[in-house]
Amino acid sequence: MSFTTLLMTVFSTTLIYAAPLIFTALGGTFSERSGIVNVGLEGMMVVGAFSSSVFTLSFYNMFGNATTWISLLVGAIFGLIFSILHAVATINLRADHIISGTVLNLMAPALCVFLTRVLYNQKGQTPIIKQGLGTYTFPVLSKIPIIGKALFTQTSLIAYFAILLGIVSWYFLYRTNIGLRLRSVGENPVAADTLGINVYKYRYLGVLMSGFLGGFGGAVMAQSITLNFSASTISGQGFMALAAMIFGKWNPLGATGAALFFGLAQSLPIVGGYIPFLAHVNSFWFQAAPYIITIVVLVIFFGKAVAPAADGVNYIKNK
Amino acid sequence: MTTTVVEMKNITKKFGKFTANDDISLTLKKGEILALLGENGAGKSTLMGMLSGLLEPTAGQIFIDNKKVIMNSPRDAKALGIGMVHQHFMLIPAFSVLENIILGDEPNKKGRIDYKKAAQDIERLADKYHLQIDINAKVADITVGMQQRVEIMKALYRNAHVFIFDEPTAALTPQEIGELMKIFRALTDEGNSIIFITHKLKEIKDVAHRCVVIRAGKIIDTVDVDNTAEETMAEMMVGRKIDNSIEKAEITESKLMLEVENVSVEKAGHTAVKNLSLNVKSGEIVGIAGVDGNGQSELIDALTGLRKVKTGSVKINGVDMTNSPTRKITEAHVGYIPEDRQNVGLILPLSIAENLTLKSYYKKPFSKYGFLNHKIINQNGRDLIKAFDIRSQSEKEKVGSLSGGNQQKVIVAREIASNPDILIAANPTRGVDVGAIEYIHEKINEQRNQKKGVLLISFELDEILKLSDRVLVMHAGEIVGEIDPKNTSAEELGLMMAGKKVTNIQK
Numbered sequence: 033m034s035f036t037t038l039l040m041t042v043f044s045t046t047l048i049y050a051a052p053l054i055f056t057a058l059g060g061t062f063s064e065r066s067g068i069v070n071v072g073l074e075g076m077m078v079v080g081a082f083s084s085s086v087f088t089l090s091f092y093n094m095f096g097n098a099t100t101w102i103s104l105l106v107g108a109i110f111g112l113i114f115s116i117l118h119a120v121a122t123i124n125l126r127a128d129h130i131i132s133g134t135v136l137n138l139m140a141p142a143l144c145v146f147l148t149r150v151l152y153n154q155k156g157q158t159p160i161i162k163q164g165l166g167t168y169t170f171p172v173l174s175k176i177p178i179i180g181k182a183l184f185t186q187t188s189l190i191a192y193f194a195i196l197l198g199i200v201s202w203y204f205l206y207r208t209n210i211g212l213r214l215r216s217v218g219e220n221p222v223a224a225d226t227l228g229i230n231v232y233k234y235r236y237l238g239v240l241m242s243g244f245l246g247g248f249g250g251a252v253m254a255q256s257i258t259l260n261f262s263a264s265t266i267s268g269q270g271f272m273a274l275a276a277m278i279f280g281k282w283n284p285l286g287a288t289g290a291a292l293f294f295g296l297a298q299s300l301p302i303v304g305g306y307i308p309f310l311a312h313v314n315s316f317w318f319q320a321a322p323y324i325i326t327i328v329v330l331v332i333f334f335g336k337a338v339a340p341a342a343d344g345v346n347y348i349k350n351k
Numbered sequence: 352m353t354t355t356v357v358e359m360k361n362i363t364k365k366f367g368k369f370t371a372n373d374d375i376s377l378t379l380k381k382g383e384i385l386a387l388l389g390e391n392g393a394g395k396s397t398l399m400g401m402l403s404g405l406l407e408p409t410a411g412q413i414f415i416d417n418k419k420v421i422m423n424s425p426r427d428a429k430a431l432g433i434g435m436v437h438q439h440f441m442l443i444p445a446f447s448v449l450e451n452i453i454l455g456d457e458p459n460k461k462g463r464i465d466y467k468k469a470a471q472d473i474e475r476l477a478d479k480y481h482l483q484i485d486i487n488a489k490v491a492d493i494t495v496g497m498q499q500r501v502e503i504m505k506a507l508y509r510n511a512h513v514f515i516f517d518e519p520t521a522a523l524t525p526q527e528i529g530e531l532m533k534i535f536r537a538l539t540d541e542g543n544s545i546i547f548i549t550h551k552l553k554e555i556k557d558v559a560h561r562c563v564v565i566r567a568g569k570i571i572d573t574v575d576v577d578n579t580a581e582e583t584m585a586e587m588m589v590g591r592k593i594d595n596s597i598e599k600a601e602i603t604e605s606k607l608m609l610e611v612e613n614v615s616v617e618k619a620g621h622t623a624v625k626n627l628s629l630n631v632k633s634g635e636i637v638g639i640a641g642v643d644g645n646g647q648s649e650l651i652d653a654l655t656g657l658r659k660v661k662t663g664s665v666k667i668n669g670v671d672m673t674n675s676p677t678r679k680i681t682e683a684h685v686g687y688i689p690e691d692r693q694n695v696g697l698i699l700p701l702s703i704a705e706n707l708t709l710k711s712y713y714k715k716p717f718s719k720y721g722f723l724n725h726k727i728i729n730q731n732g733r734d735l736i737k738a739f740d741i742r743s744q745s746e747k748e749k750v751g752s753l754s755g756g757n758q759q760k761v762i763v764a765r766e767i768a769s770n771p772d773i774l775i776a777a778n779p780t781r782g783v784d785v786g787a788i789e790y791i792h793e794k795i796n797e798q799r800n801q802k803k804g805v806l807l808i809s810f811e812l813d814e815i816l817k818l819s820d821r822v823l824v825m826h827a828g829e830i831v832g833e834i835d836p837k838n839t840s841a842e843e844l845g846l847m848m849a850g851k852k853v854t855n856i857q858k
Contacts, residue, residue: 209457209464216443216454223441226405227455227505228426341445 038306039182044167045302047191050295052077052253054194056273057280057287058201059245064282065205066238067218069129069344072118072136073246074270079114080107080250082144085261086151088161100163104190104251111247112240114140119239123232126346137270145263157262165190165256190252191295198288205284214238218340221347231347249273268323272298275326279333282340290329297322354381355417356513356544357402357433362411364397371397373568375411379513384535384545386559386576388552388588390784391754394568395548399515402546403435404428415513434506438517440498444491449473451490452505476507480537496527503534514538516547520554521782524642524810525845532558550588550784552581553813564588589786597792597817600800602634607669608773608804609654614663616649623649625828626663631773631804636795638819638836639808642848646828647808648690651777654806655687656680668772681710686771688762688779690808692755696762699751703743704732706750707765739764740790756787763791767798774798777808792818812841824848 056073063070084107092099114136121132145156152158168189174180205211214234216224221231250266258265272294279293280286301318304310357379364372371394379385389395400406402413404422413420415431422428425435442451449466452473458465473486482500490498499519506514520528535545535558549555555562555576562579564571564587571587586592609631616624624646631637641647652658654665656677664673667683681687689695697706708717708728716727732746741760743753750761759779766774776795780788795818799805809815815822816836824832824847832847 207464208462209459210462212450212454212457212464216446219443219445220441223443224454226425226435226437226441228424228429229455338445341443 036178036181038303039178040185040187041306042296042299042303043182044187045299046292046296047188048256048295049298050292051188051191051194051256052249052269053273053276053291053294053298054191054198054249054288055245055252056249056270057276057291058194058198058284059242059249060274060277061201061205061280061282061284061287062214062245063238063242064277064343065218065340066214066235067221067340067342067345067347068118068122068235068239068242069133070118070239070242071130071133071274072115072270073133073242073273074266074268075133075136075138075140076111076115076243076246077250077253077266077270077273078140078144080111080247081254081258081265082147082250082261083107083110083247084251085158085161085254085265088163088255089158092162097163100161100165100255103255104248107251107254108244108248111245111250112243115239115243115246118243119236122346123235123239126348129344141263141266144261148261158260161255161259164259165252188256190256194252195288195292198284201284210234210237215340217347218342221342221345225347225349231349235347246270246273268326272322272326275330278339279329281338294322294326297325355379356381356415357546358414358417359398359402360412360414362398362401362408362413364394364401364406365409371568372401372408375565375568375570377563377570377573379544379546381544382539382542383561384539384547384559386555386562387546387548387565388550388555388562388584389548389565390550390588390786391756393565393588395565396517398565399435399517399546399548402428403433403515429509429511432510432512433515434503434509434511434513435515436499436502436506436517436519438519438521440502442490442498442501444489446490447486448484448488448490448493448497448501449486451501452486452508456509473504473508476504480507480534480541482507482534494527495522496524496530499523499527499531500534503538512543514543514545516545518548518550518782520549520551525812526642526849528554552584552785555584556581566590585785588784594789597796598800599796599820600634602799602802605632605634605802607631608633608667609806610664610666610669611654612664612666614650614653614665615661616646616653616658617661618649618658622661623828624653627825627828627830628663629823629830631806633772633804634799634802635820636799636805636807636818638815638822639806639825640812640815640822640844640848641808641810641825643810645825645848647777647825649828650825651687651690651775651808654680654775655685681769684770684772686766686769686774688759688766688774688776690777690781692758692762697750697758700749702732702747703736703741703750703753703761704729704746706761707732707735707768710765710769735764735768738768739794756783759783759791760787763794767794771798771803773804773806775806775808778810779807780809780811780814788814812844816841816844 056077060070060073084103087103087106088099095102118132118136121127122129148158167186169186170184173184205215213229214237216229217231217234225231253269254261254265276290276294277287279290300321304318355378359377362372362375375398387395401408404425404427420431449469453469458468470486477484482504484497484500484504519531539545559576561573562576562584563573566588607630611629613626613628614624615622615626639647649658653660656675660673664671667685672680672683693699711717717724729746736743736746739760742757750758780791795805807818819836822834822836823830
C-alpha cells in the first residue's frame with residue numbers, strides 16, 4: 033500500500049467514524065450550554081439509528097437512492113421526539129439530570145430491540161441496508177496532488193458536513209442573540225430571568241437540539257458504519273461524544289476537534305493492520321483503544337474543564 | 352423636585368397568612384434619593400419586589416409617572432423605566448461585561464449581535480455618568496465595585512430613570528462606598544430618581560433626601576434626613592432605644608493567649624501573609640483593620656487550621672499549634688466566627704439544633720458509641736435559642752430559612768457556648784441589622800470582660816474602633832501599624848488601610 037493510499041485510508045476511516053460523534057457532541061454542547069446535563073446522548077443515538085434503519089428498509093422502493101439521506105432526517109426527528117422526555121423530566125419536573133439521562137440510555141436499546149423483534153420476525157437485528165452513505169470523491173479538490181488523494185478522494189461527505197456544522201454552531205452560540213441567551217440560561221438562570229429571558233424556552237431549545245443532533249448522529253452511524261440496527265449498533269459512541277464535548281470544553285469547535293480525535297481512535301482497529309510498524313500489535317489493543325483513550329482523556333481533562341456554571345442546576349421560578 | 356415619578360398607594364402583600372407589607376404608601380419625586388430603612392425581614396425587599404415586577408401586590412395600586420400600572424414581570428417594570436440593582440448581583444461571571452449588559456436586549460443585524468453598536472452605546476453612557484467599566488473584561492475578573500457599576504449600566508442601558516438599589520453597600524469597601532455615593536449623585540443630577548434599601552444610617556445621612564422607615568411590614572414614619580438624628584431613625588427602625596455604648600471592665604492581670612510569630616501564608620502561589628507577628632492577651636480585643644483582600648482571610652484560615660502556615664509559628668495558650676488539624680485547634684478552646692457564614696459557618700439544610708452542635712456532636716452527651724442523642728441535641732438547641740435570642744419557629748427549623756442576622760446569632764451562640772479561651776471573629780456583623788449588631792457586639796465584649804482573648808477582623812471601621820482595645824492595620828499581608836482606637840478617627844484609619852505609613856498620620 034502506497035503512502036498516499038495509506039493516508040487516504042486513515043483519513044477517510046477517521047472521518048467516517050468521527051461524523052456520528054461530531055453531530056452528537058454538538059448536540060450535547062447545545063444541551064449543556066443551556067444548563068441541562070445530557071448523559072442520555074447514547075439513548076438518543078440508539079433511537080436515531082433504529083428509526084433511520086427502519087425507514088431505509090421500508091421506503092427504499094419509494095425514494096430510491098435519496099432514501100438514505102432522508103433517513104438521517106427521520107433519525108434526527110425521532111431523536112428529537114425522544115429527547116422531549118429528558119426535557120420534561122429535567123426542566124418541568126426538576127428531576128436529576130444524570131438520572132433522567134440514564135433512564136433514556138436504559139430505555140432506548142430495550143425499546144428499539146423490542147420493536148425490531150416485533151417488526152422483523154422476532155429477529156434481534158434488522159436486515160442489512162442495501163444503500164448506505166458510501167464514500168464520496170470531491171470533483172475538483174481531489175485533483176490536488178497528495179492532499180487531494182488523502183483528504184478528498186473516497187471520503188465521507190457527511191463528515192465534511194459535520195465539520196461545517198461545527199463551525200456554524202460556534203457562530204450560532206457566540207455571535208447571535210439566541211446563542212447568547214442560550215448560554216446565559218446555562219450560566220445563571222436567575223440573572224437571565226431578571227432580564228426577561230424565558231429560561232424554560234431556551235433550555236427546551238438546547239435539549240431538543242441535542243435530541244435532533246444525537247438522533248442524526250445515531251442515524252449516520254447506522255447508515256455509514258453498521259448498515260443495520262441491532263443492540264450493538266451504538267456501543268458507547270454516545271459516551272464518546274459526551275467525552276468529546278468535555279474534552280472540547282463545551283465549545284462547538286473544541287467538540288468537533290475532539291470528536292475527530294476520537295474518530296481516529298475508533299478507526300485504529302480498521303487501519304491498524306495496514307500501518308507497517310503497528311501491524312504486529314495484537315488487534316485486541318486496537319479494539320480496546322477507543323474506550324481506553326476516552327477514559328484517559330476524561331480522567332486527565334475532566335478536572336480542568338470548566339463546565340457552564342449552572343450545568344445540571346434546576347431552575348425554579350418563584351412568584 | 353416637584354414631579355412625582357413613583358407612587359405606591361395602600362400596598363398590601365400577603366404570603367398565605369403572613370402579611371409582609373401592610374397598607375404601605377410612598378412617593379418618589381424626580382431627582383430624589385429616597386432611603387428605605389428597616390431591619391432584615393421588615394418587608395423592604397418585598398415592597399421593592401412589587402415595584403420591580405417580581406411580585407404582585409395583594410392589594411393597592413402603583414403609579415409610574417402618574418399613570419396607573421400593573422406589572423406582571425421584571426420586563427414590564429423595565430419597559431416603564433424601572434431598573435433594579437439586586438443585592439446579590441445578577442451577573443454571569445463567564446460572560447464579558449459587554450455581554451452582561453446587553454443580554455436580553457442585544458442590538459442585532461439579522462440575528463447577529465451588533466457588538467460595535469452595543470459598545471458605542473455603552474461607552475456613551477459611561478462617559479455621561481462617569482461610570483468606569485472595562486467592557487471587554489470578564490465579569491469573573493473584575494472587582495465587586497465594578498460589578499456593581501455593571502449592574503447600574505445594565506439599568507441605564509435599558510433607559511431606566513428610577514433606580515432601586517437593594518443593600519448596595521453590603522459587599523463594598525469604604526472606598527467603593529464613596530464611589531457609589533458619587534454615582535448616586537451623578538444619577539440624580541441627570542434627573543433620575545433612586546430608592547435605596549439599607550440599614551446603614553450613615554449612608555442615609557450622607558446621600559438621601561428623605562427616609563421611609565419600615566418595621567414589621569408597616570410604615571413607621573417618613574422623615575426628612577437633614578432634620579433627623581441618626582439615633583432617632585435607628586430607634587424608629589428597631590422600635591426601642593439603641594444602646595451603642597459598650598462597657599469595658601478593667602482588666603488587671605493578663606496572660607498571652609495567642610502568639611503568632613513570623614507567619615507566612617501562601618495562596619495560589621503568591622504570599623498572602625508575610626512574616627506577620629501579633630499576639631492577643633486575655634481580656635483584650637485586638638482588632639485587625641484593612642481593606643478586603645489584604646491577607647486577612649488567609650491569616651484567619653491559617654490560625655484556624657484551614658490553610659497551611661508556610662513559615663513561622665502559632666502558639667495557643669502557650670502550646671505550639673502550628674499547622675495542627677482544625678479539630679485539635681477547636682479542642683484547644685478556640686472559637687471561630689467565620690467570615691462566610693453560609694458556606695463555612697453553617698450547614699444550611701440542617702436544623703438549628705444540629706448546627707449548634709457541629710463542633711461537639713461527637714462528644715458526650717450529644718452522642719454515645721457513635722449514636723447521636725437527638726433529645727439532648729434538641730434540648731441544647733432550645734436552651735441556646737432562648738439564651739441568644741435567635742428568632743425562629745423551633746429548634747428543628749432549617750438554618751437556611753432564617754434571616755441573615757439570626758443565622759449569625761446561631762454561629763455566635765455555638766462558638767460562645769463552647770466557652771472558648773480565644774475567640775476569632777471575622778466580620779461578625781456583615782449584612783446584619785442594627786438590633787442584631789448591638790447584640791453581637793455585646794456578646795463579643797462580654798467575652799473580653801470574662802478575660803478571654805478576642806481577635807476581631809472587620810472591614811467596618813466603626814466596629815473595629817468601637818470594640819477593640821488595640822487596632823492593628825493590615826496591608827498587603829503585613830501589619831503596617833498599631834493604633835489606639837481611643838484617639839484615632841475612622842478617616843485616619845482609612846488612610847492607613849490604603850497603605851500610608853503610620854508616622855505620617857498619627858498625631
